[in-house]
Structures are given as structure tokens and as C-alpha cells.
Amino acid sequence: MRWVHLATAPDQATAELWLALLRDRGVAAMIRPSDAVSFLGVSRLACRVQVPEDDLERARDVLGEGAAPES
Numbered sequence: 001m002r003w004v005h006l007a008t009a010p011d012q013a014t015a016e017l018w019l020a021l022l023r024d025r026g027v028a029a030m031i032r033p034s035d036a037v038s039f040l041g042v043s044r045l046a047c048r049v050q051v052p053e054d055d056l057e058r059a060r061d062v063l064g065e066g067a068a069p070e071s
Helices: 012-024 053-066
Strands: 003-009 047-052
Touching: 003 012, 003 053, 012 047, 012 053, 047 053
Parallel strands: none
Antiparallel strands: 003 047
């Protein structure tokens, strides 16, 4: 499976909300591992959300319903 960039969230908390929204709609998603700093708590820096390449269009539709991501 090839993971691709979907959107950049302004911070880790927003990225986590987007992940929940995507996963609730059946789309696998993750925060780019280098963007999350869980050992320090929640990152206030931008985090890139990734999805499987085959689900990219569906994921864009899902986020378009609940958020206005910046790519």
C-alpha cells in the first residue's frame, strides 16, 4: 500500500480530528510519522495527514464535508 499526502492540518489536535472523521467513514488514515511528537505531548506544529493512494479521492470528499483542509 502506498501512502500519499491528503492535507496539512494546522496542528496535531486538528489532524487527529480529521483522522477520526476519515476512519469513521471507512478511510484508513495516519499522521505522517515525522510530524507527530507524542513523547512530548501534542504537537502545535502543522501535521500532514496521509491516506492510501487508492482512497485519496474518497478522503478528499470526506474532508470536504467536515473540514476545509489546506493541501
